Amino acid sequence: MKLASLKHGRDGKLVVVSKDLTRYCAADNIAPTMQAALDDWERVAPYLEALYRDVEHQAVPCQRFHEHDAASPLPRAYQWADGSAYINHVELVRKARGAEVPESFYHDPLMYQGGSDGFLAPRDPIPLKDTAWGCDMEGEIACIVDDVPMGVSSEEAAGHIKLLMLVNDVSLRGLIPDELAKGFGFFQSKPASAFSPVAVTPDELGEAWSNSLIHLPLMVDYNGEPFGRANAAQEATFTLADLVAHATKTRNLCAGTIIGSGTVSNKGEDGGAGKPVSEGGAGYSCIAEIRMIETIADGAPKTRFMQPGDTVSIEMRDAAGHTVFGKIEQEVVAA
């Protein structure tokens, strides 16, 4: 099934959305908010599934669904933790500065605790106070889990993945080096992220959901041009289930916890750096990557980070070409 949170109060109003994202039916009589549904998922999900079937069969009155009326599926969440499943991204960052990737990175995932107290809506502008902060998009996939106990295995974690989304994990590259040098991870360098208009249960993906990964290209367009088409199941060192399991090592995860994949990134056909989409490659899901490739090739980056007026869109289409999650579409604006 497909769920969304229409903009309403702080936590949105839960609605069930048709598979083609054209219609919705209010579900707030079943659970007022997405978080409320997740808090009681085992009991509530069957009612939502039944309503979804009715929406699909046009057996209930529906209203027109407009993606721009949607908040992020969880407009605010109790936890947002972002991994780094695609080591190619990490390898590129390191290579650009001549550093090796530690061997441990291939079996011990990188993960940071992100701010979750307020997410941008999928069509909200990205407020930017200072272009020197180096605003970048990061296209990712993410899952929402139910309650997960401490210390689960990846196999156990897989069963806790209830919903899937796309993310634009906005990053302020100019603030990252100083902040990471302090040793306490990201804080100011990771402002509010945005999630796709719709969250879907894994079964919606059919065969494209396998081994806790989405086997589809993540379509990232930058200023209206194709920028990234990296497949979210390719060169993934870790699955979403691996990342969920990692997050549980020392603590439980509350229902509604969002775990992200990190920037989706594919190698080139020759195993080296990927080519731009315009040259037949899979392109990039963030600007930092193309800058790294430019740095490796020419000694310096030439693509600049996002400035007011620049736009990014992120979506995923199934084998038939239909949008799965709707589209994140954001413009950077001066704050």
Add this chain to the structure above:
Amino acid sequence: MKLASLKHGRDGKLVVVSKDLTRYCAADNIAPTMQAALDDWERVAPYLEALYRDVEHQAVPCQRFHEHDAASPLPRAYQWADGSAYINHVELVRKARGAEVPESFYHDPLMYQGGSDGFLAPRDPIPLKDTAWGCDMEGEIACIVDDVPMGVSSEEAAGHIKLLMLVNDVSLRGLIPDELAKGFGFFQSKPASAFSPVAVTPDELGEAWSNSLIHLPLMVDYNGEPFGRANAAQEATFTLADLVAHATKTRNLCAGTIIGSGTVSNKGEDGGAGKPVSEGGAGYSCIAEIRMIETIADGAPKTRFMQPGDTVSIEMRDAAGHTVFGKIEQEVVAA
């Protein structure tokens, strides 16, 4: 006024507690939960204040308040970010390993994004799977804010501090070095924290609340013995308002965001390392500090980290000797 969340469902039931913490009156007819009250603070707070006056004057029926019935004031929160106001703590850590404190640390606060999806109740045991993880307590003060817009000054931030609490920011010292070496900050090394049974408005502290700091000693007892009596206003490089302002540089903070001070830590009378309480000093608010002092003195630490059976309590008493926030009291148990 003094507020608590009695254990009830995921988010507790809001109650107003008498100044002496002996009685409570349910406030869920005003706001069902602490988060709901914070979401609508300007409208709701006057009703809670009126109820608090009635509780104090015994003008409403009250029930006996038991601290062990209280969840953390916010049993889960949308944000928990912890600063490092007491640079003495940072200086000690660095000195123990022969490193300098970067000059920037004196004007640019350290802050990490903590997990907020589930806090331990103030009397809950601390579950520990492996003693090699090096379980430590960290006694701190913390504030809860209402909605704070991006980019506020410290002066503006001060007005957003609505409630104050104590924290035991549980840390797994054995996991920290490897995790910080990865560069993404704490995740597995910071399991669930616990907050004091009661959250209080700053006016409850009278003159002890000044310049966004609490001018009282933080009483940390370890295994029943006084371990720390460091004054939370002494040698604070940053105030709680400074830390709130820091957190807003690139994003808004949602009502209910908790900002912590970092481990409270005082220098010794001679400006050097503080002495243990048993030797007339202010002692320590975490085990890591005494281990650092032992390392500086003798080349190696001799106090071990917490193991199952070890207990910690954290509270603060006003000038008249009355508890302000109630007591965090926890025992480490094998998980």
